[in-house]
Amino acid sequence: MNKPVFRPDPATGRLSEKNSKKYFSIIGLALFAFVVASYASSIGVAYLFAKFAPHLYHNFWVNTVISLVCQYGIGLGASLIILSRLPKDTNPSEDFGAKSFFMALCVVFAFMWAGNFVGNYVTSMLRFLLNRPVQNPVAVMIDGNAWWMNLLVYAILFPIIEEVVFRKIFCDRLLPLGEGYAVFVSAGIFGLVHGNFHQFFYAFAVGIIFAGIYIKTGRIRYSVIYHMIINSTGAVLLPVIYGKIAHLLSTEKLTELLNGITSSDVAQRTAAAAELSPVMGWLIAYWLYSIATLVLTILGVVFFFKRMRKNRLREGLIPPSKDGKVANIFCNVGAALAISVSVVIFTLSLF
Structure with a gap:
């Protein structure tokens, strides 16, 4: 997968509106992948334990390991694949x-x-x-x-x-x-x-x-x-x-x-x-x-x-475009997917 190139417009010193939305879409897709991979793997592992080792299903340490592996092993792994397409920066210590x-x-x-x-x-x-x-x-x-x-x-x-x-x-x-x-x-x-x-x-x-x-x-x-x-x-x-x-x-x-x-x-x-x-x-x-x-x-x-x-x-x-600041963050495929799956999970948490 080729990495997208994010260069500011020489005239404005900012990303174009299209590239701004693309950048935030990748962030949203990374969050979507994290959540879906985490929950899907958790459900799968929980099913296997309930079927083949029900005596371990409610064990605190078993559940802790399952949570860590599913969230920060599988979920984070899926997220990092997507995030690797973006540049990184850090401030001096x-x-x-x-x-x-x-x-x-x-x-x-x-x-x-x-x-x-x-x-x-x-x-x-x-x-x-x-x-x-x-x-x-x-x-x-x-x-x-x-x-x-x-x-x-x-x-x-x-x-x-x-x-x-x-x-x-x-x-x-x-x-x-x-x-x-x-x-x-x-x-x-x-x-x-x-x-x-x-x-x-x-x-x-x-x-x-x-x-x-x-x-x-x-x-x-x-x-x-x-x-x-x-x-x-x-x-x-x-x-x-x-x-x-x-x-x-x-x-x-x-x-x-x-x-x-x-x-x-x-x-x-x-x-x-x-x-x-x-x-x-x-x-x-x-x-x-x-x-x-x-x-x-x-x-x-x-x-x-x-x-x-x-x-x-x-x-x-590479600051985003000043045009449509809020739209740049939320009006893109990645953000729409991340918010949609979050709405489902938040709703299920009520029941």
Whole structure:
């Protein structure tokens, strides 16, 4: 397969509208191939296990290996064949100082909670419109696992792989067009591959910051570290806290006791406090976590707007045509296929 040549028009210094759409079409086809190959191989392997080794079908480690092989072996392999037709670019490497690292961490938390809020709101609306529960796939994945299993897989292994794929591989192919395209298109891809409404907005939001950090520093390790931190809170820390509390008190009982300690009746307050004493340490841990994330989120909003003007997104070596900017990205064969298959998968995730 011959590689297409993407040269800017000497008169404008930009790709023609036709070549712009062609470039984005290849990106879309790569995403389409990734999703279809991943899901098709997963279904095939799951069928074989269910038929010939049903006792292994629900094993955590077996499912983890299947997921890795199907997504990042078969799916990524199909995607890389298509992406190999595009040029690559990277920015010079820069180190983060302690101050910059902390500021970026705060911004990550701000975007994480913004995306999480939107995702929860959309899920609530869908639950109301459909008049049925909509499962949170994250809760399903981590539920019942030992904390160290979630730590190893969801807080260490997946962040490394996902950052290499969605930041390093996709961003490097989008960077020739410009930093803005690399940031927002790669974040959109990251959101879509999660395959459900609950995670899309969350993944898209943090994907923007992870991509921005990678592009501005030229180092994948920083986005990997931030990814590990937020996954550790969601997949390890909070489930441990919730699990310890739920082991001793039901949600209804906990709500009743928390209302009791705010009662004006001294005897009721004393009785509620006594019953809460076995989980008080875990409640304090949760409150401290909530306060810490609230502070980091507020600081993140401040830092983001403070630094936004300084961190302008630069154009690439072959910027797309200015005519029909949105149409260039979405009105092409590759994007149409990628969006169509994503709509199907997102819809199926509701049932």
